[in-house]
Amino acid sequence: MGLNEVLVKKKPVIVRDWFDKVVDTYPSDTSRFLKSQKDPFANPVGNTTLRGLEGMFDEILAGMDNTALLSFLDPIIRIRAVQSFSASQATGFIFSLKNILRTAAEKEIHENPSEWLKLDSRIDTLGLLSFDIYMGCREKVYEIKAFEEKNRMYRVLERSGLLKESGVPKESGVPE
Amino acid sequence: MADDLAKPGELLSKLSYSRPGTGWMDTPVNIRKGMYSYAANPKSLETLGFPYARQWNPTDEDWKLPENWQEILHKGFKERLDKFRSFKVFMDICVRCGACADKCHFFIGTGDPKNMPVLRAELLRSIYRNDFTMAGKIFGRLAGAREMTVDVLKEWWYYMFQCTECRRCSVFCPYGIDTAEITIMGRELLNLIGLNIDWIATPVSNCYRTGNHLGIQPHAFKEMLEFFVEEIKDITDIDVEPSFNRKGAEILFITPSGDVFADPGTYTCMGYMMLFKYLKDKYGFDVTWSTYASEGGNFGFFTSHETMKRLNAKMYAEAKRLGVKWILGGECGHMWRVITQYMDTMNGPADFLEVPKSPITGTVFENAASTKMVHISEFVADLIRHKKLDLDPSRNDNLKVTFHDSCNPSRGMGMLEEPRYVIKNVCNHFYEMPANTIRENTFCCGSGAGLNAGENMEQRMCGGFPRANAVKYVHEKHGVNMLACVCAIDRAVFPPLMDYWVPGVQVTGMTELVANALIMPGEKERETDLRGEPLPGKEESDE
Numbered sequence: 078m079g080l081n082e083v084l085v086k087k088k089p090v091i092v093r094d095w096f097d098k099v100v101d102t103y104p105s106d107t108s109r110f111l112k113s114q115k116d117p118f119a120n121p122v123g124n125t126t127l128r129g130l131e132g133m134f135d136e137i138l139a140g141m142d143n144t145a146l147l148s149f150l151d152p153i154i155r156i157r158a159v160q161s162f163s164a165s166q167a168t169g170f171i172f173s174l175k176n177i178l179r180t181a182a183e184k185e186i187h188e189n190p191s192e193w194l195k196l197d198s199r200i201d202t203l204g205l206l207s208f209d210i211y212m213g214c215r216e217k218v219y220e221i222k223a224f225e226e227k228n229r230m231y232r233v234l235e236r237s238g239l240l241k242e243s244g245v246p247k248e249s250g251v252p253e
Numbered sequence: 254m255a256d257d258l259a260k261p262g263e264l265l266s267k268l269s270y271s272r273p274g275t276g277w278m279d280t281p282v283n284i285r286k287g288m289y290s291y292a293a294n295p296k297s298l299e300t301l302g303f304p305y306a307r308q309w310n311p312t313d314e315d316w317k318l319p320e321n322w323q324e325i326l327h328k329g330f331k332e333r334l335d336k337f338r339s340f341k342v343f344m345d346i347c348v349r350c351g352a353c354a355d356k357c358h359f360f361i362g363t364g365d366p367k368n369m370p371v372l373r374a375e376l377l378r379s380i381y382r383n384d385f386t387m388a389g390k391i392f393g394r395l396a397g398a399r400e401m402t403v404d405v406l407k408e409w410w411y412y413m414f415q416c417t418e419c420r421r422c423s424v425f426c427p428y429g430i431d432t433a434e435i436t437i438m439g440r441e442l443l444n445l446i447g448l449n450i451d452w453i454a455t456p457v458s459n460c461y462r463t464g465n466h467l468g469i470q471p472h473a474f475k476e477m478l479e480f481f482v483e484e485i486k487d488i489t490d491i492d493v494e495p496s497f498n499r500k501g502a503e504i505l506f507i508t509p510s511g512d513v514f515a516d517p518g519t520y521t522c523m524g525y526m527m528l529f530k531y532l533k534d535k536y537g538f539d540v541t542w543s544t545y546a547s548e549g550g551n552f553g554f555f556t557s558h559e560t561m562k563r564l565n566a567k568m569y570a571e572a573k574r575l576g577v578k579w580i581l582g583g584e585c586g587h588m589w590r591v592i593t594q595y596m597d598t599m600n601g602p603a604d605f606l607e608v609p610k611s612p613i614t615g616t617v618f619e620n621a622a623s624t625k626m627v628h629i630s631e632f633v634a635d636l637i638r639h640k641k642l643d644l645d646p647s648r649n650d651n652l653k654v655t656f657h658d659s660c661n662p663s664r665g666m667g668m669l670e671e672p673r674y675v676i677k678n679v680c681n682h683f684y685e686m687p688a689n690t691i692r693e694n695t696f697c698c699g700s701g702a703g704l705n706a707g708e709n710m711e712q713r714m715c716g717g718f719p720r721a722n723a724v725k726y727v728h729e730k731h732g733v734n735m736l737a738c739v740c741a742i743d744r745a746v747f748p749p750l751m752d753y754w755v756p757g758v759q760v761t762g763m764t765e766l767v768a769n770a771l772i773m774p775g776e777k778e779r780e781t782d783l784r785g786e787p788l789p790g791k792e793e794s795d796e
Contacts, residue, residue: 104364118719121718122718155753155754156718159753161283161285218710218714218753222710
């Protein structure tokens with residue numbers, strides 16, 4: 078059996094292990110909640126994470142469609158970028174997939190080294206992509222911090238003529 | 254230079270991907286940038302006559318506490334246990350069943366267990382047991398007690414200001430423990446030793462001096478509204494002629510100053526003015542604004558009962574001075590909790606006012622018989638119900654609207670239907686968010702109770718995530734592009750929250766939508782909405 082076929086077959090176990098790895102980066106009381114609550118609105122962190130990991134796993138095996146990958150990876154990183162994680166902690170979970178795959182398909186990896194190298198490199202790509210997203214999120218937070226105050230107050234004062242010049246650019250990331 | 258660089262091995266040894274293995278009492282607080290608001294400006298505290306005003310920094314080891322700070326807190330704790338029966342009961346009756354644990358938006362968003370409402374309350378309870386219960390004194394930690402130390406104090410401060418007092422947790426508590434009341438007490442105690450945050454202390458000080466949180470003086474307040482008069486004239490060709498501080502008016506209108514000075518609340522403010530003009534022309538509606546009671550919001554609520562009372566008093570005082578019959582209130586959040594649950598006890602009875610009765614429909618607002626203050630949503634819903642407004646909802650056809658129940662109007666005053674009724678009558682496209690995120694289960698915006706500062710943006714993004722997640726769902730499913738609410742803090746904090754989590758969704762107040770749809774007598778054919786955006790069908794003529 079080819080490596081891909083085995084991994085497709087073992088998807089539920091692999092994704093579950095991967096999910097456990099990710100949520101175990103939270104304190105134990107929190108990870109218990111993230112694993113047990115299935116309602117996507119009562120537990121948005123857990124459910125966003127699980128959905129994202131499932132989607133990414135399919136993409137790693139299938140073809141790495143950039144748009145699809147982003148739609149699965151971005152929501153996870155967007156959450157972790159504002160929680161109490163360092164950059165490496167926020168993005169590092171991508172690489173834990175490697176160990177999980179090595180354990181799940183040890184024999185097949187030995188038999189199909191070239192297939193494994195391809196997958197291995199795809200996971201590296203995901204790691205790099207997650208770092209880009211993380212940086213984008215951090216920049217967004219700082220942009221919001223910088224513009225919010227000016228946008229919501231000074232512009233209206235300026236519009237009313239109470240301020241001569243606010244120095245706030247017309248274009249900004251924050252919608253009115 | 255190379256000597257300064259850490260070796261790879263050293264770097265790796267500092268990395269830890271494992272979670273803390275210690276229990277909550279032994280996991281020290283880590284005050285993280287982005288998760289707290291700056292310490293109160295001492296000048297603001299001095300203005301209010303608060304004790305121990307000083308410069309201090311939450312990340313410094315030394316918080317420059319008064320020497321006998323433990324004694325002050327102990328005395329303050331005791332006083333409040335004696336004074337507020339509810340506080341004493343809430344300290345005693347929790348059985349730690351965990352029903353509240355996963356209901357807090359801050360816990361869900363941050364993943365920090367100390368944001369579970371039960372644990373946030375345990376921060377206080379552990380000291381309560383130690384200082385005031387026999388079991389705690391004898392059995393110590395076995396009974397869940399611990400001594401007050403600087404580390405515990407820092408934990409108090411950090412987590413009491415990671416609660417928006419939204420009361421979602423209390424909906425699920427089988428004993429009805431109102432964890433917001435515990436936060437309120439925690440903050441009161443912290444204020445006894447000068448530990449407020451500036452985003453609360455300075456607005457409170459401003460409000461105390463000038464009548465509103467921003468410290469805008471009466472002439473600027475008036476000028477701002479006059480500016481809106483010009484904007485409205487451009488759009489409708491009608492002069493809405495607001496009246497200010499007019500003695501003998503039938504009704505006094507009070508709204509949060511955020512509506513007057515902060516986008517996009519300003520459009521809601523224009524909406525009030527247009528509505529009042531319409532009602533005046535059609536039915537002789539007699540309302541006045543006040544440049545003295547120029548703030549409906551009450552950040553004193555986030556400071557102490559005494560401060561809340563002081564700021565609230567100006568509403569009744571102004572109503573008395575002007576000799577109005579009753580008060581109409583604008584779209585605000587905590588203003589309504591203060592009015593519904595505290596005002597009458599603190600500054601009432603307002604027996605110089607009359608039970609509010611709509612001069613247009615004759616409806617008597619029995620629910621406001623005691624407070625004498627009616628919410629604009631109730632008032633407008635009643636007008637629509639009696640077909641007193643000429644409306645063209647198609648003017649809002651470019652909007653797919655959802656409604657966020659602001660915590661205080663929904664859970665604090667039980668107002669769930671009125672804003673929905675109004676919005677559905679002025680908009681053709683309305684979609685509800687999932688049931689467990691609205692009405693009495695609504696998720697907080699994550700920035701209420703004085704936490705809408707800028708420096709704590711990570712905290713706000715985490716706290717607002719459960720709400721944003723539900724908005725994202727209706728945005729993707731139905732194409733929702735407008736988030737409506739009836740709270741000035743919501744209107745101020747949702748734009749950045751949407752920008753981070755759900756780009757493409759804008760934020761509006763209910764009355765802005767009403768004013769867009771309102772057909773005013775003698776108006777010119779409108780080309781744009783209140784924001785200057787072309788109305789549906791008018792896009793081409795705009796080019």
